[in-house]
Amino acid sequence: MMVRFVSIRMARGIVTLLLMVTFAFVVLRVSGDPVRSMLSPETPAEAIAAFRKSWGLDQPIWIQYIRYLQAILHGDLGQSVRDGRAAVVVVAERIPVTLQLTVPALMLNIAIGIPAGLMAALRKNSLTDRILMTSAIAGFTIPPFVLGLVLVLLFSVELSWLPSGGSGTVAQMILPVITLGIGGAAVLARFTRNAMLGVLGEAYVRTGSAKGVPWRRVVINHAFPNAAIPILTIIGFMIGNLIAGTVLVESVFSWPGLGSLLVASVLSRDLAVVQCILLFVAGAMVLSNVLVDLLYGLLDPRLRSGADK
Amino acid sequence: MTDIPAMPSTMPGARKETRRSPAVPLSIKLAFGWLVLMLLIGVFASYLSIYDFKALDLKARLVPPLGFGGDTRHLLGTDELGRDVLARLLFSIQMSLLIAFGATVIGAVLGTTLGFLSAHYRGWVEQIVLACVDFQASMPFLILALAVLAFFGNSLPLFVALLGLHGWERYARITRALTLSANSQGYIAAVRQLGANPWRIYFRHVLPNIASTLIVTMTIAFPEVILLESGLSFLGLGVQPPLTSLGNMVGYGRDYLTRAPWILVAPAVVISISTLSISLIGDWFRDRLDRTP
Amino acid sequence: MNQTPILQADGLVRSYTLNRGVFSKGQTVNAVNGVSLTLNRGETLGLVGESGCGKSTTGRLLLGLEPLDRGSVRFASELMPDIKDPKWKTLRTRMQMVFQDPLSALDRRWPIGAQIGEPLDIHRIGTKAERLERVQALLADVGLRPDQANCHPHELSGGQRQRAVLARALASDPELLVCDEPVSALDVSIQAQVVNLFAELQQKRQLAMVFISHDLRVVRRISHRIAVMYLGEIVEEGLPDEVLHSPLHPYTQALVSAVPHTGRKQKRVVLQGDPPNPASRPSGCTFHPRCPVARPMCAEIVPALRAASASRKVSCHLIDAPEQKEVA
Numbered sequence: 001m002m003v004r005f006v007s008i009r010m011a012r013g014i015v016t017l018l019l020m021v022t023f024a025f026v027v028l029r030v031s032g033d034p035v036r037s038m039l040s041p042e043t044p045a046e047a048i049a050a051f052r053k054s055w056g057l058d059q060p061i062w063i064q065y066i067r068y069l070q071a072i073l074h075g076d077l078g079q080s081v082r083d084g085r086a087a088v089v090v091v092a093e094r095i096p097v098t099l100q101l102t103v104p105a106l107m108l109n110i111a112i113g114i115p116a117g118l119m120a121a122l123r124k125n126s127l128t129d130r131i132l133m134t135s136a137i138a139g140f141t142i143p144p145f146v147l148g149l150v151l152v153l154l155f156s157v158e159l160s161w162l163p164s165g166g167s168g169t170v171a172q173m174i175l176p177v178i179t180l181g182i183g184g185a186a187v188l189a190r191f192t193r194n195a196m197l198g199v200l201g202e203a204y205v206r207t208g209s210a211k212g213v214p215w216r217r218v219v220i221n222h223a224f225p226n227a228a229i230p231i232l233t234i235i236g237f238m239i240g241n242l243i244a245g246t247v248l249v250e251s252v253f254s255w256p257g258l259g260s261l262l263v264a265s266v267l268s269r270d271l272a273v274v275q276c277i278l279l280f281v282a283g284a285m286v287l288s289n290v291l292v293d294l295l296y297g298l299l300d301p302r303l304r305s306g307a308d309k
Numbered sequence: 310m311t312d313i314p315a316m317p318s319t320m321p322g323a324r325k326e327t328r329r330s331p332a333v334p335l336s337i338k339l340a341f342g343w344l345v346l347m348l349l350i351g352v353f354a355s356y357l358s359i360y361d362f363k364a365l366d367l368k369a370r371l372v373p374p375l376g377f378g379g380d381t382r383h384l385l386g387t388d389e390l391g392r393d394v395l396a397r398l399l400f401s402i403q404m405s406l407l408i409a410f411g412a413t414v415i416g417a418v419l420g421t422t423l424g425f426l427s428a429h430y431r432g433w434v435e436q437i438v439l440a441c442v443d444f445q446a447s448m449p450f451l452i453l454a455l456a457v458l459a460f461f462g463n464s465l466p467l468f469v470a471l472l473g474l475h476g477w478e479r480y481a482r483i484t485r486a487l488t489l490s491a492n493s494q495g496y497i498a499a500v501r502q503l504g505a506n507p508w509r510i511y512f513r514h515v516l517p518n519i520a521s522t523l524i525v526t527m528t529i530a531f532p533e534v535i536l537l538e539s540g541l542s543f544l545g546l547g548v549q550p551p552l553t554s555l556g557n558m559v560g561y562g563r564d565y566l567t568r569a570p571w572i573l574v575a576p577a578v579v580i581s582i583s584t585l586s587i588s589l590i591g592d593w594f595r596d597r598l599d600r601t602p
Numbered sequence: 603m604n605q606t607p608i609l610q611a612d613g614l615v616r617s618y619t620l621n622r623g624v625f626s627k628g629q630t631v632n633a634v635n636g637v638s639l640t641l642n643r644g645e646t647l648g649l650v651g652e653s654g655c656g657k658s659t660t661g662r663l664l665l666g667l668e669p670l671d672r673g674s675v676r677f678a679s680e681l682m683p684d685i686k687d688p689k690w691k692t693l694r695t696r697m698q699m700v701f702q703d704p705l706s707a708l709d710r711r712w713p714i715g716a717q718i719g720e721p722l723d724i725h726r727i728g729t730k731a732e733r734l735e736r737v738q739a740l741l742a743d744v745g746l747r748p749d750q751a752n753c754h755p756h757e758l759s760g761g762q763r764q765r766a767v768l769a770r771a772l773a774s775d776p777e778l779l780v781c782d783e784p785v786s787a788l789d790v791s792i793q794a795q796v797v798n799l800f801a802e803l804q805q806k807r808q809l810a811m812v813f814i815s816h817d818l819r820v821v822r823r824i825s826h827r828i829a830v831m832y833l834g835e836i837v838e839e840g841l842p843d844e845v846l847h848s849p850l851h852p853y854t855q856a857l858v859s860a861v862p863h864t865g866r867k868q869k870r871v872v873l874q875g876d877p878p879n880p881a882s883r884p885s886g887c888t889f890h891p892r893c894p895v896a897r898p899m900c901a902e903i904v905p906a907l908r909a910a911s912a913s914r915k916v917s918c919h920l921i922d923a924p925e926q927k928e929v930a
Contacts, residue, residue, distance in 0.1 A: 012443065019444040023453075027460045081423050137592065141584040145543045145556075146577040149399060153574075164566075244451035247538050252563070262452070263544050266459035274459040281452050290448065297552050495706035502667055503721045503770070504694030517711045 009080040009293045011287035020282035024275045025068050036178070064080035075281070078272030087262045087272040091258065091280060097167065098257030101176055101249065102242055109179030109188055109238065114231065116185070117192025122219065124197060132189060139186025148179040165254040180245050184238050191234045196229040200228075229299050236292035243281055321431025325566035337593050340586035347402060347583055362400040363551050366391035371569045382501070383434040388562070397553055398575050404554040405580075409534040415473025417480050417527050417533075418511045425511045428492065445541055451540060458546050459515060475537055476530040482524060489521040514569055532587040539580050555580050608777060608810045612675035614902045615647040616656075620881060632911035633659045634832035636673070638907075643777065646801075648825030648842065650818055650857065653878065657814045658848040661780045664812060665697055665857055666690060677778070690737040695725050698771035704763035708755040714739070714766045715751025721773040740769040749856045760793040765799065769901060772803065772897050779804075785820060797823055818861050822846055830854045833880055833888040836907060840891045841915035852893045887919065895920060 059067070071077070077087045116136070120129040155175060156164035162170050200223055248254040250259035258277060265273040324366055350357065351387040366387065373395070385394040427435035445453075457471055488511070491497050536552035539556025543563075548554040550561075556577040563572030616634040641647050641788065649657045660730060662668045666682040668811040670908040675682040677697065698721075701707035704803040708717055719737040722728060728736060738748055744765040755763055763782060771779060800822045804811050815821045820843045821828055829839040830851065838851040849855045856873050873892045883890050890900035900919055907917040 015440060016444050016447050019440060020448070023444075024456070027457060136586050138585060141532070141588045142537060142581045143584070145540060145559065146581055148557070149566065149573060149577065153566065157570070236569055240447070240449040244449035247451060247455070248543065251544055262455055263546070266455050269459055269462075271459060274456050278452065278456050282448060285449075286588060287449050295452075322804050355727055495701050496709045498667075499699070499701055499707040499718065499767075499770075500709070502665065502694065502699050503724055504691045505720070505724050506691075509724065514712075518709070 002104075007220075007289055013290055016286055017282055018277075020279060021069065023070055023084060026277055028271065028275070031067050054247055057301055069156075071278070077276045078266075080273045081269055081270045082273075083270075087276040091261065091274055091276045092260045094261050095280070097255070098246060098259065100167070100173065100255060101180060101255060101257060104173070104177045104248055105180035105184065105241075105245075106242060108177060109184035110235070112181070113184035113188025114192050115188040116189040118196060118219075118224070120189065120193040121196035121200065130208070133193065136189045140165045140183045140190075142183075143248070144179055144290055145248045145252050147182060148175070148249055151179060152252070165252075166255075172253075176255055177251050180242065180249045181251070187238060187241070188231070188234065192227065192231055194196070195230045196223060199223045199227045220296050225299070229296060232292055232299065236289055240285060243284065310575050315536070321548055322458065324541070332552045334593070335587055339592045340589045343582055343586045346588070347406065350399055350402045351404075351406040351599075354399040358396040358399050360393035360396040362392065362396040362553065364392060364396075366393075373566065373569070375473075377571065384573050386569070388572045389565055394572055396577055397558060398555075400546070400577060401553050401555045401558050401576055404548060404552060405538055405556070406533055408538050409531055410471045412472035412475065412538070413527055415470060416475055416477045416530060417523060419473065420477035420480025421484045421516075421523060422480040423477070425488060425515070427481070427509070428485045428488035430477065435485070438485070442478040443479055445474075449538065450475050454537070454541060455544075455546065458541070463546065463549060465552070467550070468541075472534055472538055473520065475534055476526075479530070480523060480528055483522055484519065487522065488515050491515050491518060528591060532584045535580065536584060605643060607640040607641075608643045609635060609664060609676055609812075610676040611660075611664060611673065612676075612678075613638055614660065614670060614675070614718075615672035616659055616668060617671050618665055626898070632834055632883065633880055634663060635883070637663075637831070637834070637836055639836065640779070640838070642808050643810050643811065644804075645827065646804055646809075646811040646813055647823045648821030648828040649812055649814045649831060650816065650821050651827060651831035653816060654683045656880070657831050658782050659834075660701070660785050661782050661814050663811060665699055665778075665780050666693070667699070669682070669707070686842050692725070695721065695727070695774035696776050697780070698774070698776040699780040700764075700767055700781040700784045703753055703787045704760065704767045707797060708763060709769050710755050713752050713754055713877055714746075714758065718751070718766060718769045718773055721770060725774060736773065737769075741774055743772070743803065745771040759792075760788045761796055764788060764796055768799070768803070772807070775807075776809070778810045778812075780814070782814045783816070784813075786815065793820065798851050800824060802893060818846060818857060821914060829858065833883060834840065835888060835917070836915075837889065838916045839907070840910075840916075842912060848916070851889075851909055851922050852895055852920075853889050856894075887917075 075088060080087050080090045081084065083090050116132050120132040122151045123129050152175065155162045162175055163169075163174075166172050200219075208222050209215055246257065247259035247262055248258045249255070251263055254260070260282070262272065262277050264270075265277070315416045324470055368391065369387050370385065370389055370391040372380075372383050372387040372391075375381060375384050383393050383395065385398065386399070387393055423438050427438040454471055454475070458468075459548070461467060491514075497510060497514060500510055505514075535555075536556060538547055539559065542554045542556030543560035550557070558576040559573050559580070562569070562576070565572055604927070610671040614634050615632060616638045617630050620631055622628070627698050631912045637656075637660050639647065642879050648658065659699070663664045663670060666677075666685065677693065683693065685720070708714070709930060710722075714775065715737050718740055719733045721734060722733045722890065727733070727905045737751060739753060741748055746762060746765050746769070750758065750762070750766075758783070763788075770783075785796050787794060797820055800811075800813070803809070804824070812826075813821060813824050820853070821898050827839065829836045830845065830853065831837065832853050838845060838849065840852045841926045845854060846858055849858045874894070884901070886901040886903055887893070889894040893900065903919065905919050907915050909920055910916045
């Protein structure tokens with residue numbers, strides 16, 4: 001059961017990656033003659049022909065596609081136009097910089113979102129619940145770039161407590177991580193509250209408390225583990241939002257990560273780098289989905305034991 | 310008895326609700342009011358402003374708003390080129406609404422059509438659509454959109470079409486699932502054996518039956534498209550000058566954050582309150598529809 | 603018979619594949635396994651059997667709503683065209699279906715009148731005014747009030763909905779009607795009214811009708827002839843009174859004895875064994891595992907549907923044909 005479950009998910013992940021590669025290939029070819037966009041208009045005809053030949057552009061489209069796949073499998077994703085180095089290298093050196101933002105932000109999501117959601121669920125309809133949920137709605141409806149700028153205006157411009165941009169010091173990390181973390185925390189808080197309320201209404205929880213099991217233990221031992229499964233799923237979904245948010249937040253705080261690189265590459269039409277980032281993001285999404293599925297399997301005893309039909 | 314109830318099946322909690330219909334909370338009223346105001350601005354923007362949003366006034370650059378050292382000539386101040394911020398704001402609201410509306414409709418039409426196609430043909434057509442749905446759902450759309458903009462460059466029609474690709478997978482998924490269940494239900498089989506062609510089956514029978522679900526999906530997608538548009542425009546990759554949109558105003562206002570924060574604050578506030586209003590109303594509707602204790 | 607039958611089905615086979623996955627080839631199940639029948643103009647054939655015996659599938663095959671795996675259906679002496687053939691579509695005006703659950707057979711967003719007139723819209727019969735007039739006439743024919751044309755399905759009772767479905771089926775003035783359990787979803791108290799309506803309209807319009815039901819009493823009221831199905835095959839066929847008063851096939855005997863009946867002295871035959879599963883079709887006579895009088899030969903030799911008298915057919919080794927006596 002477990003093996004089957006994971007292998008199906010893996011296969012889906014591979015299909016997603018293949019689609020991503022195909023998407024990049026199709027968009028690249030449809031968007032115009034690559035020769036025209038790479039060489040200047042004054043290039044002599046024979047130079048163009050030689051260029052075509054050296055890139056395999058004189059071949060039928062499906063041979064180009066196969067070659068393209070082969071090149072990607074060999075890790076050859078072309079050269080950055082702006083930088084002159086291999087696109088993979090340009091992208092790879094930005095990855096740790098971005099992770100410095102996303103990993104703390106994800107931890108912030110979880111550290112704020114789950115306790116807030118639990119608190120709201122356990123005190124349903126209380127003032128705490130209302131305040132938490134109203135701020136949660138505000139938290140995920142305010143776009144990250146607006147929130148980031150408001151924070152800059154407040155803490156950098158007015159109060160001069162924290163720097164408004166750049167990277168390297170811990171002080172410079174604080175505002176971007178908060179900006180990136182708030183939205184996800186709000187989503188998670190709302191979701192945790194709903195999942196907990198769902199579980200708390202179930203018969204086994206009510207039975208437990210009716211039997212005299214202390215309420216704290218009912219919540220910790222019975223209710224939360226069951227709510228954890230849907231919560232985990234939503235965290236998997238949130239990673240996509242986190243990546244999208246990174247692009248905006250890095251732009252607001254001039255954080256030299258993947259997001260800034262993507263925006264700069266799009267503006268200068270550095271296609272090799274854009275394509276490389278696309279593949280990296282797709283890979284990250286597939287990987288995180290597989291991880292979530294594995295954790296899911298560990299949390300759900302029906303999947304773990306294989307006793308299920 | 311003579312009246313025709315609109316939707317018999319969408320009232321699961323109706324029994325409980327009729328007992329005590331709670332008053333509409335103030336926050337919801339305010340949210341409704343705000344959205345109505347935005348729609349009015351969207352429709353009548355060009356009549357409301359005394360200035361042209363593109364008119365430069367280099368003698369009155371970076372004038373602060375009324376109450377912050379400015380005067381009644383420019384209620385919300387002016388920007389770095391002396392353009393009236395209020396005029397730009399009104400036009401931006403119109404632009405953002407127009408783009409979001411167009412994109413939402415494109416997404417709904419595209420997704421619904423693909424959903425119908427996959428439910429009708431099944432087999433490999435369905436598999437391809439489902440693979441694309443999975444793909445779209447697993448990738449952050451902002452990244453895909455950036456990639457397309459990198460490859461194709463930017464123009465307004467392309468931008469709207471691109472935003473229209475956002476969320477199509479939800480309509481496709483919903484339409485496919487609902488059509489499959491409708492197909493297995495009697496009324497579609499009945500109409501099919503009457504000799505009806507697929508066009509009649511899907512657009513005259515299935516579509517009216519699933520319209521309410523699709524409309525709810527559209528109201529969820531709409532604020533997302535506004536956020537996406539403003540995000541891309543903020544990055545300078547969406548609406549291009551001399552046109553302007555809310556995100557575009559925030560993006561260009563960022564350079565004057567310290568000297569003239571008003572350029573940026575007004576559109577930022579409008580974006581936040583609008584999306585907040587839609588979320589509040591959406592939540593309120595959902596709570597009312599399924600109030601399960 | 604001096605007239606040509608309106609419907610002639612010959613050796614119909616329809617199989618489905620179950621449980622097909624990526625790794626398993628799946629099982630082939632013959633839902634209908636060699637059904638032959640004929641239907642004359644103005645005649646009602648009752649098709650009886652337990653649920654899952656293939657009677658509904660047979661109904662759909664007769665109308666050409668599903669592809670045949672083997673066999674042929676002829677309507678008015680012409681082979682049933684393929685479902686993609688434009689001729690298939692025009693044939694819909696001449697043959698119609700009435701469904702089991704009238705609420706699900708009607709679009710809940712359309713008013714009844716529009717749904718009754720929909721066949722006229724689809725096949726472009728008459729002008730707009732003529733269609734409206736025809737819908738009114740149909741409403742009257744099936745016993746609905748003219749103002750009920752504006753009602754939505756959920757505003758009608760079950761019986762009224764089935765009347766509306768019947769009106770829609772009759773809109774294009776068909777020659778053949780296949781009714782798939784048309785009253786079993788209705789309250790027992792109104793079943794009789796609706797059955798009477800079917801019988802009355804059948805006579806008035808000289809419809810050829812296939813009336814599918816699991817309820818012997820309902821079928822008996824309306825049919826000119828009865829065919830009993832078991833596991834996708836017809837096991838007995840004859841006039842209603844013959845079949846119900848002196849059933850020949852052991853399965854029919856069991857069915858008949860299961861009908862509650864006052865004052866009958868007959869011993870009740872209770873079937874042994876599991877209900878039939880078309881996925882594991884028994885060898886020989888498909889009924890032999892449950893048959894109270896089965897002999898060893900029944901497990902080996904498939905009995906043919908043979909004439910037992912001028913008006914009857916039966917497929918059982920234990921019933922002697924009147925003239926031919928040799929057994930396999």
